[in-house]
Amino acid sequence: MTRLLLKRILLGVLILWAVSVVVFLATQALPGDAARAILGREATPERLAALREQLQLGEPLHVQYLSWLGNLVQLDLGTSFSNGMPVSELLGERLNNSLALMLCATAISVPVALLAGTYSALRRDKAFDHTTSVLTLVLAALPEFVVGIVLVLVFSTGALNLLPAVYVMTESGSAWSDPVQLVLPTMTMVLAVSPYMVRIMRATMIEVLESEYVQQARLKGLPERTVILRHALPNSIGPVAQVVALQLAWLAGGVVIVEFLFRFPGIGFALVDAVNNRDLPVVQTLALAIAAVYIVVNLLADLVSLAANPKVRSAQ
Amino acid sequence: MPSRGRPITGPSRRDFFRYVAAGATAAGAGAVATGCAGGAVRKAPLPSGPPRYGGRLRVGIVGGSSKDTLDAHAPVTHPDQARVFQLYDTLLRFNDNYEIEPSLAESVESDPQAVTWTIRLREGVEFHNGKPLDAEDVIFTLRRISDPANPQSGAVGLTALDRDSLRALDNRTVRLTMLRPDVTLPDQFAQYANGIVPVGYDPDRPVGTGPFAFDSFEPGQQSVFTKHRNYWREGEPYLDELVISDFPDDTARVNALLGGQVDAIDQVPLGLLRVLDADPNLRLLESQTGAWLPFTMRVDRPPFDDVRVRQAFRLVVDRQQMIDQVLGGHGTVGNDLYSPLDQMYNSSLPQRTRDVAKARRLLKEAGKENLSVELVTSPVAAGTVEAAQVFAQQAAEAGIKVGIRRLDPGEFFGDQYLSWDFAQDFWFTRNFLSQAGNGSLPESPYNETHWAHPEFTDLVQRARATTDPAARRELIWRAQQIEWESGGHIIWGFPNQLDAHSVRVAGLGVDRSGIPLNSYGFRRAWLAR
Numbered sequence: 001m002t003r004l005l006l007k008r009i010l011l012g013v014l015i016l017w018a019v020s021v022v023v024f025l026a027t028q029a030l031p032g033d034a035a036r037a038i039l040g041r042e043a044t045p046e047r048l049a050a051l052r053e054q055l056q057l058g059e060p061l062h063v064q065y066l067s068w069l070g071n072l073v074q075l076d077l078g079t080s081f082s083n084g085m086p087v088s089e090l091l092g093e094r095l096n097n098s099l100a101l102m103l104c105a106t107a108i109s110v111p112v113a114l115l116a117g118t119y120s121a122l123r124r125d126k127a128f129d130h131t132t133s134v135l136t137l138v139l140a141a142l143p144e145f146v147v148g149i150v151l152v153l154v155f156s157t158g159a160l161n162l163l164p165a166v167y168v169m170t171e172s173g174s175a176w177s178d179p180v181q182l183v184l185p186t187m188t189m190v191l192a193v194s195p196y197m198v199r200i201m202r203a204t205m206i207e208v209l210e211s212e213y214v215q216q217a218r219l220k221g222l223p224e225r226t227v228i229l230r231h232a233l234p235n236s237i238g239p240v241a242q243v244v245a246l247q248l249a250w251l252a253g254g255v256v257i258v259e260f261l262f263r264f265p266g267i268g269f270a271l272v273d274a275v276n277n278r279d280l281p282v283v284q285t286l287a288l289a290i291a292a293v294y295i296v297v298n299l300l301a302d303l304v305s306l307a308a309n310p311k312v313r314s315a316q
Numbered sequence: 317m318p319s320r321g322r323p324i325t326g327p328s329r330r331d332f333f334r335y336v337a338a339g340a341t342a343a344g345a346g347a348v349a350t351g352c353a354g355g356a357v358r359k360a361p362l363p364s365g366p367p368r369y370g371g372r373l374r375v376g377i378v379g380g381s382s383k384d385t386l387d388a389h390a391p392v393t394h395p396d397q398a399r400v401f402q403l404y405d406t407l408l409r410f411n412d413n414y415e416i417e418p419s420l421a422e423s424v425e426s427d428p429q430a431v432t433w434t435i436r437l438r439e440g441v442e443f444h445n446g447k448p449l450d451a452e453d454v455i456f457t458l459r460r461i462s463d464p465a466n467p468q469s470g471a472v473g474l475t476a477l478d479r480d481s482l483r484a485l486d487n488r489t490v491r492l493t494m495l496r497p498d499v500t501l502p503d504q505f506a507q508y509a510n511g512i513v514p515v516g517y518d519p520d521r522p523v524g525t526g527p528f529a530f531d532s533f534e535p536g537q538q539s540v541f542t543k544h545r546n547y548w549r550e551g552e553p554y555l556d557e558l559v560i561s562d563f564p565d566d567t568a569r570v571n572a573l574l575g576g577q578v579d580a581i582d583q584v585p586l587g588l589l590r591v592l593d594a595d596p597n598l599r600l601l602e603s604q605t606g607a608w609l610p611f612t613m614r615v616d617r618p619p620f621d622d623v624r625v626r627q628a629f630r631l632v633v634d635r636q637q638m639i640d641q642v643l644g645g646h647g648t649v650g651n652d653l654y655s656p657l658d659q660m661y662n663s664s665l666p667q668r669t670r671d672v673a674k675a676r677r678l679l680k681e682a683g684k685e686n687l688s689v690e691l692v693t694s695p696v697a698a699g700t701v702e703a704a705q706v707f708a709q710q711a712a713e714a715g716i717k718v719g720i721r722r723l724d725p726g727e728f729f730g731d732q733y734l735s736w737d738f739a740q741d742f743w744f745t746r747n748f749l750s751q752a753g754n755g756s757l758p759e760s761p762y763n764e765t766h767w768a769h770p771e772f773t774d775l776v777q778r779a780r781a782t783t784d785p786a787a788r789r790e791l792i793w794r795a796q797q798i799e800w801e802s803g804g805h806i807i808w809g810f811p812n813q814l815d816a817h818s819v820r821v822a823g824l825g826v827d828r829s830g831i832p833l834n835s836y837g838f839r840r841a842w843l844a845r
Contacts, residue, residue: 030726030727031723031726031727031730031731032726032727032729032730032731036726036729036730036731036733037383037726037729038383038392039392040392040393040725040729041392041696041729041742042390042392042469043729043733044467044471044472044761044762045761046464046467046471047467047468047471050465050466050467080382082381082382082383082535083382083383083384083385083535090382149567152571152575156571156574156575157571157574157575161575161576164575164577165568165571165572165574165575165577166563166568166571166572166575166577168374168538168561168572168577168578169534169537169538169561260564260565260568261565261567261568262568263563263564263565263568263572265534265537269536270382270536272564273381273382273536273564274382276381276725276726277381277382277383278726279382279383282382
């Protein structure tokens with residue numbers, strides 16, 4: 001178990017490094033550089049030369065990359081090309097805001113989806129099951145920006161004027177200080193990740209309910225509640241955890257579109273901005289952060305499956 | 317196909333655009349677009365009576381990113397521009413009709429040769445930190461803008477300035493000389509990127525003489541400004557506080573206005589006009605401008621090095637159709653000449669209209685039948701990509717194949733910027749000499765068409781050195797005639813500026829500069845109850 005964990009962590013670090021190389025090369029392949037992007041239409045040769053000098057863009061590529069990587073190892077994320085602020089300072093608040101969004105989305109979607117899936121399985125082919133089935137299919141097919149726009153239409157700019165349509169900065173800069181503004185982006189993300197979880201929970205639960213040990217438990221005369229909570233649920237957690245993990249990992253990337261739509265000051269918004277500005281230190285850092293979320297969440301899912309399944313656990 | 321007049325009327329303007337146009341047309345210069353469409357929407361009445369003091373105005377501005385700056389002399393994006401107008405004042409300024417008028421300077425006068433200039437400053441102007449404005453601040457500012465080691469936006473317009481000649485005659489008077497005569501100096505002094513800053517200016521703690529003082533700034537997000545209590549204009553500003561938020565996304569900007577999270581937005585997306593117009597509590601603000609979205613043909617490279625090809629390309633354009641399809645009817649037709657608002661604009665030249673037969677004939681004479689060209693486009697301004705598509709259709713009818721190559725702005729402004737054979741660009745309102753200096757002389761920094769016409773250059777140089785308006789007009793008219801006959805721009809129209817605001821917001825008017833929301837003139841804005 002410990003060896004497996006160590007192996008996975010090592011692999012994770014390797015993947016992160018590979019991501020940094022790919023992202024570095026990809027941003028270099030983008031036409032134009034940060035100086036061009038910053039000056040845009042105002043890029044006279046004189047002003048370009050002056051700015052490139054300031055940003056030290058004249059250095060060869062491998063020198064730029066190695067100095068960035070070297071600083072990273074010392075936990076120094078470098079400074080943003082766009083505004084000269086330290087990347088850690090620039091992204092600190094953003095990361096905090098995105099985490100707020102992701103945590104809210106997770107806290108709502110996971111229990112709701114697992115409950116809905118289980119209930120559907122128990123009420124198989126009844127009205128609730130059918131409704132859930134259609135609803136999750138439709139939601140799964142809709143891109144999240146469509147879901148977001150519909151929510152805005154319904155709750156802020158159309159019939160009801162209940163919730164803010166876009167995010168407007170608060171005095172403190174932290175998303176936690178004004179939870180009302182989190183509602184619509186959170187709902188959008190919940191609706192984007194829940195359908196798969198509901199469907200997989202239902203399918204797994206049905207399979208488990210039809211298994212021999214559940215039949216056995218029922219034949220033993222155990223109350224239905226005990227059958228479900230003690231026997232069925234734990235056995236369905238393993239496979240479901242994998243899908244839940246994938247969906248949560250998606251949140252880290254999917255946050256880009258949702259944040260852009262709601263003008264939410266998080267890492268997704270910052271990433272779009274940094275790519276447009278060719279702000280390499282920021283793009284690199286964000287790509288690594290998102291990749292790290294993927295890796296960690298998947299690792300956690302593996303652990304949950306292992307813990308839920310003694311057979312696999314003892315085989316290691 | 318008829319060969320004269322306007323043979324192709326194209327699909328008629330779509331109904332919703334007509335509806336919106338009716339609702340938003342400004343009733344002439346100086347009038348606020350009141351949006352009385354008379355249709356289903358009953359608009360709430362505009363606030364009337366004397367301006368009310370106090371309150372906080374929240375505006376949503378297009379664009380912006382983490383590269384946002386508060387530097388008076390380096391604005392790039394619209395939010396940068398909007399902030400510069402609040403924090404700083406220029407020596408002179410453009411009024412709503414794009415005429416130059418005094419601002420921080422009472423007068424800017426030259427000798428008859430346009431070489432030695434005297435700037436006389438207004439008395440009793442105070443910076444946000446309480447320091448009085450004096451001649452040294454003006455000298456510091458002009459040196460900062462034109463610093464050869466770190467040239468700022470306005471440096472291009474000040475190349476003729478002799479930096480070493482700047483000196484203060486007294487507290488309120490600055491004397492300077494030019495390396496060569498230049499009557500456009502007042503024009504440069506009125507450009508928003510040339511705001512006056514105090515000696516020792518630090519953009520991280522920006523101080524100016526503008527109507528609003530700096531409070532807080534989050535690049536790419538929002539900035540907050542507070543009323544400058546000792547502002548030199550009597551009675552202004554009316555607002556206590558101003559919040560400027562960046563909105564790179566059109567949908568978010570419009571949603572914020574509809575949802576009441578901002579009170580005004582600039583650059584209404586044409587596709588969303590109807591939504592805004594249908595709201596009784598919102599007003600559209602529409603201004604005719606001198607801003608332009610040209611196609612640029614390189615006159616030094618084939619096939620456009622042949623003047624007949626350039627003329628043919630200009631003749632295939634159905635200008636009214638461009639206005640209707642690209643701008644939804646919100647614009648005025650162009651005649652391949654820029655600076656239509658300049659008092660010296662050559663209005664004697666005939667309006668060029670579509671003539672496909674003549675275009676074909678010219679191409680045949682040039683030996684360029686069945687011509688195939690690549691048009692490089694990018695969404696660098698609203699309407700550019702759409703204009704490219706409409707142009708490709710119109711040119712096809714004259715047997716010209718136009719392949720459209722769409723790039724993202726980063727690539728468009730990349731290493732090949734200003735060297736594309738056939739591309740597009742965008743410009744705000746400018747007067748002729750200032751515009752020619754920026755883009756139509758061999759040494760101009762943005763000479764997209766690589767225009768280097770000796771006679772044209774000579775006329776422009778002479779006009780710059782001519783202080784007598786009548787003589788200058790004659791030179792400019794001749795220069796424009798040359799450009800009209802053989803230049804490399806296709807200037808099909810001038811888009812209107814379209815903004816929107818809540819009915820609570822008063823004081824913003826029509827403005828011809830092309831700079832949104834009455835040149836971001838929030839010093840004149842006030843909030844009704």
